[in-house]
Amino acid sequence: MTGLPGELIASLGGFLERLGAMTRFAGQVLWQSPAALLRPRLVVEQVYNSGALSLVIIMTCGLFVGMVLGLQGHDLLQRFGSEEALGTGAALSLLKELGPVVTALLFAGRAGTALASELGLMRATDQLSAMEVMAVDPMRRVVVPRFLGGVISMPLLTAVFIAVALFGVQLVGVQLLGVDQGQFWSQMRGAVELGDVAEGLIKGLVFGVACSLIAVFEGYNAQPTAEGVGRATTRTVVISAVVTLVLDYILTVLML
Amino acid sequence: MRPSRAIDLSTGLFVLLGFAAILFLVTQITNREFSLRSETYRLQAQFDNVGGLKAGAPVSMAGVTIGRVESIGYDMNLFKAVVTLRIDANYDQIPNDSDASILTAGLLGGQYIGISPGGSDESFRDGDRVEFVQDAIVLENLISKYLFSQAGSRDSNAEAPATTE
Numbered sequence A: 001m002t003g004l005p006g007e008l009i010a011s012l013g014g015f016l017e018r019l020g021a022m023t024r025f026a027g028q029v030l031w032q033s034p035a036a037l038l039r040p041r042l043v044v045e046q047v048y049n050s051g052a053l054s055l056v057i058i059m060t061c062g063l064f065v066g067m068v069l070g071l072q073g074h075d076l077l078q079r080f081g082s083e084e085a086l087g088t089g090a091a092l093s094l095l096k097e098l099g100p101v102v103t104a105l106l107f108a109g110r111a112g113t114a115l116a117s118e119l120g121l122m123r124a125t126d127q128l129s130a131m132e133v134m135a136v137d138p139m140r141r142v143v144v145p146r147f148l149g150g151v152i153s154m155p156l157l158t159a160v161f162i163a164v165a166l167f168g169v170q171l172v173g174v175q176l177l178g179v180d181q182g183q184f185w186s187q188m189r190g191a192v193e194l195g196d197v198a199e200g201l202i203k204g205l206v207f208g209v210a211c212s213l214i215a216v217f218e219g220y221n222a223q224p225t226a227e228g229v230g231r232a233t234t235r236t237v238v239i240s241a242v243v244t245l246v247l248d249y250i251l252t253v254l255m256l
Numbered sequence B: 001m002r003p004s005r006a007i008d009l010s011t012g013l014f015v016l017l018g019f020a021a022i023l024f025l026v027t028q029i030t031n032r033e034f035s036l037r038s039e040t041y042r043l044q045a046q047f048d049n050v051g052g053l054k055a056g057a058p059v060s061m062a063g064v065t066i067g068r069v070e071s072i073g074y075d076m077n078l079f080k081a082v083v084t085l086r087i088d089a090n091y092d093q094i095p096n097d098s099d100a101s102i103l104t105a106g107l108l109g110g111q112y113i114g115i116s117p118g119g120s121d122e123s124f125r126d127g128d129r130v131e132f133v134q135d136a137i138v139l140e141n142l143i144s145k146y147l148f149s150q151a152g153s154r155d156s157n158a159e160a161p162a163t164t165e
Helices: A003-036 A040-050 A052-080 A083-124 A127-133 A138-176 A181-191 A194-220 A226-255 B002-028 B139-164
Strands: B040-047 B058-061 B064-075 B080-088 B099-104 B111-116 B128-130 B132-134
Touching: A003 A138, A003 A194, A040 A052, A040 A083, A040 A138, A040 B002, A052 A083, A052 A138, A052 B002, A083 A127, A083 A138, A083 A181, A083 A194, A083 A226, A127 A138, A138 A181, A138 A194, A138 B002, A194 A226, A194 B002, B040 B064, B040 B132, B058 B080
Parallel strands: B040 B128, B058 B111, B099 B132
Antiparallel strands: B040 B080, B058 B064, B064 B080, B099 B111
């Protein structure tokens, strides 16, 4: 009878312990970030790894998300006889929600897992310990540049995603379903404020910080076994997705 | 150094693409207009009711956008809304007895300010006030006015036969 409550308390304790460790880790990473910017070489390499290499999947998914949005939006709006509002609706939903959130989920799947498994494998093969022995701080040399690379990449990826998705909406809405092109763009321009674009980019940046941090934390603290690396990768995706969606709600409340 | 250069190149391409996308979002899908040469002058207009007019709404003459609404304030002494308009300096020949009215684009569209030219020989200058204004049409007022006039005319119709008899 005492098994279940005891286990619950233990798992709650484990959760709190992990949360505390992550907060401490986040503090360390943020503390070391300015110094890491002095060695841009390492950061640029990581922008390449998590940004440039994610570009293809981001653009492909963006195009299809936009095209689906065009189809669904057109189907819904024509019931009210206002197909021209497709541009406005698509632009606002992409900028405010779909763009940052889907980009973050894709980023966690493409770049987050790569970061976590790379760091986990470094841990499992004692490369991190070897660095410490050589008096190289693995935090500064390995973790922080990867974190910064992700943070820099995410807003840019978000912007690319939204731009490509709008192209997809336009492709389906205007070229395929015959919404008037002038109406499409002018209504969009009339309704979208600069603040909406800023909201999307801010969300992208915040999700970038969260997802990168989770990925490097899970990888850095992975169990040094094959199973541990696998588990770290899985946890990265799961935690990133949940945190992204929860943060999205909080940010929306703040900025609405 | 060869692979490192390839990395730099594609990173540069990625960053460029990202900023191009941001630029596209900022300039192409918002109503913000970034003109390099932004010579403008200000006009003021006082309205009893601005309806749903917002800062950033277009100011147009004959359907051509010649400026934007810069700000909307409330004057506590006049009990009127004070709207500041920013007009492109290219359009500096607007007669100073022109009138400004708050209009609605389409049935459910956003509101804007329409200026129709007057006949004066002198033009508006920076800081001038538009004397002749027409308030925003509030749909509820319009409907209630219509209903009351209907009710009123029915009453008078009912009375009219009585007096003639």
